Amino acid sequence: MAKQKMLKFVDLGREMPTKRAADGRTQDFLEIYGDFIEAKAEEQASRCSQCGVPYCQSHCPLHNNIPDWLRLTAEGRVQEAYELSQATNTFPEICGRICPQDRLCEGNCVIEQSGHGTVTIGAVEKYITDTAWAEGWVKPATPYAEREESVGIIGAGPGGLAAADRLRRAGIQVTVYDRYDRTGGLMTYGIPGFKLEKEVVMRRHEQLEASGVTFVLNCNVGEDISFADIRAQHNAVLIATGVYKSRDLQGPGSGAAGIVRAIDYLTASNRKNFGDDVPEYDSGELNAEGKRVVVIGGGDTAMDCVRTAIRQGATSVKCLYRRDKANMPGSQRETQNAEEEGVEFVWLSAPKGFAGDPVTGVMVQKMRLGLPDASGRQSPEVIEGADYVEDADLVIKALGFEPEDLPALWNEPALEVTRWGTVKADFRTHETAMPGVYAVGDIVRGASLVVWAIRDGREAADAIVGQLTQAAVAAE
Template sequence: MSRKMLQFTHLHQRQPDKRGAAERRKDFGEISTAFGVPQAGEQASRCEQCGIPFCSIHCPLGNNVPDWLMLVAQDRLEEAYAVSSSTNTFPEICGRICPQDRLCEGNCVLEQSLHGNVTIGAVEKHITETAFTEGWVRPVLPGAESGRSVGIVGGGPAGLAAAEALRRKGHAVTVYDRHDRMGGLLIYGIPGFKLEKDVVERRIRLLAESGVRFETGVEIGGTVTFAELRRRHDAVLIATGVYKAKPLGIAGSELPGVHAALDYLIAQNRRDLGETVAELNAAGKNVVVIGGGDTAMDCVRTAIRQGARSVKCLYRRDRANMPGSKREVAHAEEEGVEFVWMAAPEAIAGKDKAEGVKAVRMHLGMADASGRQSPVAIEGSGFTLASDMVIAALGFDPEDVPALFAEPGLKVSKWSTVETDVALMTSLDGVFAAGDIVRGASLVVWAIKDGRDAAESIHRYVSAKSAQAAE
């Protein structure tokens, strides 16, 4: 049925139903059920069809959100998928893991007018899952082959988005990754309760059917030299992401029982993929996660599902200043996580292994350069949280890519991110970079945008080389 738009005056916002906390604590399946056709159409019809669509403006990909909401309201789902996928390589992934409350939904005019935002992420997921079910999602098959080849280092969201865009242009594409599977953090870093692995693997199979070649277990600078990679291809894209954990920088952080967040999450994701992984299990332990971002939320919610005795999240600011998604915080609280706000770690207690986290209470002082109030320790307020498993989730830094690749000519910033020009070309001719390795640890949706932008620049570069060769 075709629905009129602007139905927010009598239709209340409705999110997809969530499984109960007691049930979802027992497994790593996604916590929300999908919208049915009537619910998706009704929620889409709430859209105000703004003249200035702030939802699109605040989407890194510039998704044409009002357009595909209108098409969903009119039950024109195939057209809605065409519009959605025209700007987003992986709408089924963004619909699940984007922090919509900080991006499109958080800037929806209805949210600002207290009517409750349109549930954009849930509708996006509905569109794409319907498209897969109906067979509307097909491999990219270029009209003609260009005769040019591109090598991509890194099989995460930036690399895969670039691969799809370049294959669409007819270029031969090979993606290299040091892990045994493609997907990067989509596979290894994000827990199944946010993004089930078969969703990612389904998209990778489509890319393979499009002709993208995947080579796993390849260490650039080891298995293959960077110089050899450049000889193989007309252009190279570095899309390695950032994996090096930021250090705790406190006494006792090297004790057994103190773990980096990504190591912990990778272990569980490997279990979800069917591997036998004995280490890094929180079952029966008192867990303290240090940090306040989305990775910290992934860790605390993983520990709950592993059967931890207790799970606490230690964060030095208050709830309002937490960088992680408010929805993720709410989900964690529902599942039994305890938040220790306004407290910072001073040391890890213990002699031979971690036995607790020594912390101090904080108050918020003057604003820093970013405008956020800086946390200041309250003298004499120290306390200890008993813990035999401590997880550091303070974010990620880039690895030393020039050293890893044995390529000293590759310029990096003072933060070790790879430097590029406006076309995303590095200091080396024909070598481009995109995603977190350029911008620092960020969101998947930004990595997708960067990968697509890099693909456009690479296409122009190799096309110019073809034109020069033909002269």
């Protein structure tokens, strides 16, 4: 009788890949976690309980078949595990690195709920696809037959790229338009290299290009080409622009020099690590070296900023957040990594204004948590008379993102948006009120996760293929 490969969670504890020591990893922008060796990946995958109702799968936006590819990994059948993994996820190695597994699959693992420690799903997912790349199993899309129909995709972030891949596999001609000089969107210019090394994103660009996707980069829709022209050139259009408008801060001194947006700060850092010429970084405007840095916000973007500032050589890095640690929206794992690297979190604190121009300090008002608001979270309340000034030479605003006014930017008033400025689209097909125009990702959801954008892109691509096929049959 074959030895049982699974259900080893009783005897084996949870392990993550080796994490580089804080004093070493803060000297560069390389990823902080090592790779599982084959034996360790098999061992950790074998802890899966193969439960009858896999909550890990149901809490994954892509509904990845996690128990089955864990079992295949435990049995040493890694190529089969890869085929199963990529069947539902266009970029599993990216999700394995940057998904907040503690809030999704791992946080809902059955053995985690029973006190045995969750299966290390994200690290195994990363191991499977990194092995597939190393072994040459990852191939460009090769459709059975080419089709004449074409789709224009606006935005080369995860939603747009996932849709491009899916459409090419169906033989559809695809052109992707993007404002930046590289594809990937926030995966390239927002997320730092210590969470996602850029080669991981760039090789996906190369794969898509090899599969026949055409990229038109450095292209601002509404300036370099009109939305109407894109619609005229293609049978369908997919809007996947993401959200890039930063939420702003009000208060005295909020316009002072030295107060910068998180997206500008992170983009400058990522460009510098690509080797680009970045005058704003070289001048010190978007560089934390030798500065007292205060980051305002408690989400994942704030965590990216504080950890970037540490690596740039800031003399001190503090993060102000108006609620406490238990109520912050960012990943607890990222918060722990930041604390290990020397970031100081100042909980229950909010900016009231700013001193100096250039900025020399943040006027902070202390908060306490009161009654729950409509979302169920306790609302912060100001503690009167507890204000103080936090010294700062660089203040980074990481308060989240909002959609740009696309109907105005693109001179397209027929494009319907919600009261929040997000594009209205059907939640199943992702089609907008404009015939043949679809929208996915953050521009529909508001600022969200990469994994949700991938799901939207795949769903929209399938809907587009169905619509184009139906039209082609009707025309015969």
